[in-house]
Amino acid sequence: MPQFYLPGPWETQKPATLTSELAHHLRVRRIQVGEFFPIFDGEGHVAKAKLLSLSNKTGEAELSDVRQDTHRESPYAITLAQGLAGGDKMDWIVEKGIETGAQVIVPLQCERSVIKLTRSSDAERAQKRVLHWQGIVQAACEQCDRTVFATVEPIQVFQSYLQKPQKAKLKLLLSPDTDKSLYSVLIEETPQDVILMIGPEGGHSPEEEALAAAAGYQIVSLGDRILRTETAGVVAITAVHSVWDPEMQKRLK
Numbered sequence: 001m002p003q004f005y006l007p008g009p010w011e012t013q014k015p016a017t018l019t020s021e022l023a024h025h026l027r028v029r030r031i032q033v034g035e036f037f038p039i040f041d042g043e044g045h046v047a048k049a050k051l052l053s054l055s056n057k058t059g060e061a062e063l064s065d066v067r068q069d070t071h072r073e074s075p076y077a078i079t080l081a082q083g084l085a086g087g088d089k090m091d092w093i094v095e096k097g098i099e100t101g102a103q104v105i106v107p108l109q110c111e112r113s114v115i116k117l118t119r120s121s122d123a124e125r126a127q128k129r130v131l132h133w134q135g136i137v138q139a140a141c142e143q144c145d146r147t148v149f150a151t152v153e154p155i156q157v158f159q160s161y162l163q164k165p166q167k168a169k170l171k172l173l174l175s176p177d178t179d180k181s182l183y184s185v186l187i188e189e190t191p192q193d194v195i196l197m198i199g200p201e202g203g204h205s206p207e208e209e210a211l212a213a214a215a216g217y218q219i220v221s222l223g224d225r226i227l228r229t230e231t232a233g234v235v236a237i238t239a240v241h242s243v244w245d246p247e248m249q250k251r252l253k
Contacts (some may be wrong), residue, residue, distance in 0.1 A: 008041035015060040042149040044070040079104040079191040081198030086114030089230045094133045098140035100237040107155045112202040125154045162215040168193035171217040182220045191244040196236045
């Protein structure tokens, strides 16, 4: 059974009130009164819930075994700085980014982005997109059993993002036009917070790559084949784990 999201703070002394969304999910899953189901609060807490009542819009549950559980979170934070892609590709990128372990997702308006959402007239539309992606984060966490929601930052212009101070010292821009491999960089670095910057359809322009390099980004490649924008981030995140994750290393031996 997948876990379900119930916003905190939780109290074990009295029944918790279910959100309408959670009540709907429980009805779809045919969870009956008296049955138990797992919940999480998006901040690393999990609990066991016993369904006490359920109506069309709400319900109540008794919570027990409340505890902290963040074992599926990596000790290093991966930021996926993704050039805005068209159609429903961004939805797929956000979903798979969460499943593979991104902790921060930054949608970037790049020179070659198909959609444009950073003008003042686009503010409402851009905000709706971010809220939509946050919903995808929740659904992906429910599916893959992550207990901490990733942050989806507001849509930003590529150049503006480069100028922002970043906690991560290791900053990598993925490009097919370099001989320096992502693996060669990761194998020389200790596990740490990292930014993986992916271009939109058509990739980053030469001017953007030059600006990124001037801002401290290393330009690296994923190999000889040119990957689609919706594929590159998933491959890059997986590559980071394959080199740095000690549990992954054990399984590969």
